[in-house]
Amino acid sequence: MRFKGILWLRAIAALLVLWAAPGPAAFAGTREYEIKAAYLYNFLNYIEWPEQSLPPAGSNITIGVVGENPFGPALDPLKGKQVKGRTLTVKEVSSAEDLKGCQILFISASEKERLPQLLESLKDAKIVTVSEIDGFAQRGGIINFIYERNRVRFEINQDAARSKGLTISSDLLKLARVVKS
Amino acid sequence: MNKRYCKNTVRGLRLAFVLCGLLSLSMMESRAPAMGMDMDMAPFMKPGDLTGLSLQELYNLDIVQMNVLGAHTHPAGEFMVGYQFMYMDMEGIRSGGHAISPAEVFAQNPSFAFAHTRMEMEEHMFDVMYAPSDRLTLMAMLSYKQMSMVHLTRANTTFSQHGDGINDLQVMGMYTLLGDIRKGGNRLVLDGGMSFPTGSIDVRDHRLGDPSQPLQKLEYPMQPGSGTYALLPGLTYLGDAGRWAWGAQTIETIRLGRNSSSYRLGNEYLGSAWGAYGVCEWFAPYMRLEGKVWGNVHGADPAYGAVPATAEARPDKQAGQRVNALFGFDVYVPKGIMMGNRFTIEGGFPIYEHLTGPQLGLSWTINVGWTYAF
Numbered sequence: 001m002r003f004k005g006i007l008w009l010r011a012i013a014a015l016l017v018l019w020a021a022p023g024p025a026a027f028a029g030t031r032e033y034e035i036k037a038a039y040l041y042n043f044l045n046y047i048e049w050p051e052q053s054l055p056p057a058g059s060n061i062t063i064g065v066v067g068e069n070p071f072g073p074a075l076d077p078l079k080g081k082q083v084k085g086r087t088l089t090v091k092e093v094s095s096a097e098d099l100k101g102c103q104i105l106f107i108s109a110s111e112k113e114r115l116p117q118l119l120e121s122l123k124d125a126k127i128v129t130v131s132e133i134d135g136f137a138q139r140g141g142i143i144n145f146i147y148e149r150n151r152v153r154f155e156i157n158q159d160a161a162r163s164k165g166l167t168i169s170s171d172l173l174k175l176a177r178v179v180k181s
Numbered sequence: 182m183n184k185r186y187c188k189n190t191v192r193g194l195r196l197a198f199v200l201c202g203l204l205s206l207s208m209m210e211s212r213a214p215a216m217g218m219d220m221d222m223a224p225f226m227k228p229g230d231l232t233g234l235s236l237q238e239l240y241n242l243d244i245v246q247m248n249v250l251g252a253h254t255h256p257a258g259e260f261m262v263g264y265q266f267m268y269m270d271m272e273g274i275r276s277g278g279h280a281i282s283p284a285e286v287f288a289q290n291p292s293f294a295f296a297h298t299r300m301e302m303e304e305h306m307f308d309v310m311y312a313p314s315d316r317l318t319l320m321a322m323l324s325y326k327q328m329s330m331v332h333l334t335r336a337n338t339t340f341s342q343h344g345d346g347i348n349d350l351q352v353m354g355m356y357t358l359l360g361d362i363r364k365g366g367n368r369l370v371l372d373g374g375m376s377f378p379t380g381s382i383d384v385r386d387h388r389l390g391d392p393s394q395p396l397q398k399l400e401y402p403m404q405p406g407s408g409t410y411a412l413l414p415g416l417t418y419l420g421d422a423g424r425w426a427w428g429a430q431t432i433e434t435i436r437l438g439r440n441s442s443s444y445r446l447g448n449e450y451l452g453s454a455w456g457a458y459g460v461c462e463w464f465a466p467y468m469r470l471e472g473k474v475w476g477n478v479h480g481a482d483p484a485y486g487a488v489p490a491t492a493e494a495r496p497d498k499q500a501g502q503r504v505n506a507l508f509g510f511d512v513y514v515p516k517g518i519m520m521g522n523r524f525t526i527e528g529g530f531p532i533y534e535h536l537t538g539p540q541l542g543l544s545w546t547i548n549v550g551w552t553y554a555f
Contacts, residue, residue, distance in 0.1 A: 030364050032244045038231035039239055046236065077230035149258035150243045175240050 033074040035152045036132075036145055040075075040104055043128060043143065044083045046172040049103060050165045053126035054084070061086040062101060064093040066118070067108030070132075100125050107131040107141070115139065126164050137179045142166070146177070155179045245362050253419055253428070254355050254370060255312035255554065256362055263308045263552035265525075270545050271300040276538030283333050286492070286539045294490040298339070299331040300402070300541050304348070316357045323379070324348040326405040332390070332491070340390035346381040346405040353413060365421050372415030372432060380406020382442055398484040400493035401446070408440025426465075429454040439480055447476025447500055457511070466510040469527070474502045477537065492539045501536040503543060505529045525550040 040063055055061065061083055065071065069092055081088045093099050105127050111118060112133050119140045122129060129141045136144035137157040142164075144155045156176040161168050231239065245256040255261060274281050274296060281289075283296040306324035313319065327345040334340075353374030360368030382404045388394035415432035434449040450473070457467035478496035485494035492498045509527030514520055528547040536542065 032363050034229060034231050035239055035242055035244065038234055039236075041232045042236050042239065073229060077232055081232065147244075147257070150245055150256040151241070152244060153240070171236065175236060 030072060030074065032152060033071045037071055037074040037078060039145070039152065039154065040106065040130065041078050041081065041083075041088070043104060043130070043172070044088070046169040047128055047161075048167040048169075049126055053165070054103065055086060057085040059086055060089045061103050063088065063090050063104045063106065064099060064102035065090070065106045065108060066093050066099065066111060068110035070108060071106075096121060100127070102127055104128045104130060107133070107136070109133055115141075124164075126166065128161070128166060138181060140181055143176075153177065157181060253417060254318040254357060254362055254368075255310060257312055257315045259312050259554055261310040261552055261554040263306075263310075263550060265304075265306040265308070265548060265550040267302075267304040267306065267548045268546065269300075269302040269304075269543060271302070271541040272298070272544040273542050274298070274539045275534060275536045275542040276540070278535045280542070281539060287335055290492070290539070292488045292490070293492065295332040295334055296539065297330050297491065297493055297541055298333050301329050303327045315362050318355045320351075320353045320355065320374075322351045322353070326380075328403050328405075330400075330403060330493075342386040342390050342399060342403070344384040344386060344399045344403040344405070346384050348380045348405050349407055349411075350377040350379040351375070351413060352377070355417070360419075368419040370417040370419065372413070372417055372430075374413035374415075376407070376411035376413055376434065378406060378408050378410060378440065380404075380408075382406050382408035382440055398482070400485070400491060401444075401478055401482070401496070401499060402493050407436060407446045408442060409436050409438050409445050411436045424459040425456070426459070427454075427456040442482040442484065444478050444480035444482050444496060446478055449476075450474040463513050464510065465513075466508070469507040469509070469529075470504065471507060471529075472502075472504045476500050498537055498540060501534070501538075501540060503531050503535075504533040505543070505546065506532045507546075509548070521554055523552045523554075525552075 044061065044063075063075070063078065065075070075090045078088055079090050091098070091102075093102065093105070099105060099122065103126075105122070107115065107118060107129060109132055115131075115133060115136070116139070119129065128143065129136075130143045130145070131141055132145040133141075137155040137160070140157070140160055142157055142161045146153050146155060154176050155178070156168060156173060157179055158168060158173065159180060231242070234242065243256075245259075274283065274286055283298060286296040287293060304324050304326045306322060308320060308322040310318055310320045324347075325345070326348050327343070329341055329343045331339055331341050351374055353372060356371045356373075358369045358371050360366060362368065384399050384404055385396040386399055388397045412435040413432060414435070415430065417428065417430040419428040420426070429452070431450070431452045433451070436445050436448055439445050451471070452473075453469060453471045455467055455469035457465045459465040477498070477500040481496045482494075489495050507527050507529030509525060509529075512524045514522045526547075526549050528545065530545045531543045534542050
């Protein structure tokens with residue numbers, strides 16, 4: 001039927017125009033990473049570092065992201081917050097020196113291939129390593145985000161944390177799935 | 182524009198006015214939350230910053246929120262159950278694009294003993310959805326229909342007949358072709374499904390509506406089922422940005438074969454486009470345009486005889502085209518023991534109708550729905 005054909009063509013054309021329209025996809029929030037960013041902020045309050053490993057009071061405490069940053073603007077609200085008497089900073093890091101200046105280091109999924117080398121280089125550093133790579137905590141990382149029925153949950157490797165002298169609060173452990181290397 | 186559409190337009194404007202009133206009230210409330218409901222709107226007002234939430238709150242926070250703006254598909258592992266009540270009031274006879282009187286129906290169709298002047302339909306629909314993955318959502322839908330029709334005889338007397346029964350079971354899959362439910366923004370979803378002939382096509386009531394008379398089979402529109410399998414292909418576009426959500430959908434019903442009464446209902450082509458605005462975390466009004474094109478019956482049910490006594494029993498007088506304007510709002514419960522429940526109320530009327538009549542035109546319709554995702 002000619003009418004139906006025209007209707008279809010118009011519908012497809014309208015869909016293509018809507019699809020090509022700039023904007024919505026670009027500024028749509030990624031709630032998953034907003035939740036993960038808020039978790040990173042909370043982790044700072046539920047983990048104890050050996051006092052001598054933290055920067056002096058009044059200076060900065062740092063969350064680093066290594067590899068392709070999946071957070072977009074989701075980490076922005078964290079910047080400048082006061083945690084443990086220090087000012088929270090967020091930075092993308094790549095050099096070994098920068099990595100070691102962080103208290104929490106988020107290792108992006110883009111670093112999956114070089115994960116063994118990264119974890120080896122951070123073995124003695126008092127850094128909470130966090131990722132979202134499958135099996136991250138079992139491979140020696142400390143916290144790994146996992147997806148569970150539309151929610152962000154996390155695994156914790158308590159042995160890996162202990163080996164660095166880090167103490168994880170029981171409130172955090174209660175919510176975590178505790179795994180071993 | 183005839184009188185009926187004038188009446189509908191006035192009705193629609195009233196509905197829109199009421200919705201605008203509710204919208205303004207809600208906006209006032211969202212500006213002065215302390216004076217309104219005791220609900221924390223912070224996550225909705227500043228969607229980027231969740232640092233104010235406790236560890237436990239983060240732990241229980243849904244990535245894809247089944248909020249007032251809806252999602253249509255679901256994230257992996259999520260179930261949804263729903264119930265919808267639909268009411269349609271059909272009054273006034275139409276042929277082509279204009280209204281005609283019962284006298285004209287009888288004059289133009291000497292074989293008709295009756296003209297139908299009003300039909301009411303109530304439908305109770307139950308649906309369940311489950312998402313085995315972020316890309317795929319499965320749905321099953323079954324409804325129960327109750328219908329009544331008022332007949333006018335040539336002697337100017339009236340009587341009613343009633344029919345009810347289970348409708349056809351529909352099973353569908355919705356696959357996200359483009360986009361990501363977890364990220365929002367633009368999405369294109371391919372819909373595909375099948376309708377199973379679970380509905381009755383042999384609903385009967387007493388002749389002339391008189392209990393002392395024998396039962397007779399009711400006409401095509403009074404049968405709740407189709408008696409045939411049908412394919413349900415479709416395409417859905419979804420978009421959202423900030424407080425706005427919009428979308429468009431087309432679903433076809435392609436009927437297959439013939440049923441046990443030797444006929445097949447006409448195919449249906451349904452198109453819909455909508456826009457919604459989330460005034461606050463729990464309230465979103467929306468507007469929707471819905472167009473439907475449906476065909477004549479193929480074949481004929483021998484139960485109606487070689488010369489049917491009404492238009493509704495004539496296979497060649499069933500087709501039509503209609504565009505409805507619908508206004509509604511969604512209410513979502515974001516916290517507390519009722520958290521996750523969502524209620525929808527939608528009402529509307531036709532703004533365009535062309536029927537291969539004489540057929541009853543749609544006067545107005547209202548839908549009330551509830552869904553719960555877990």
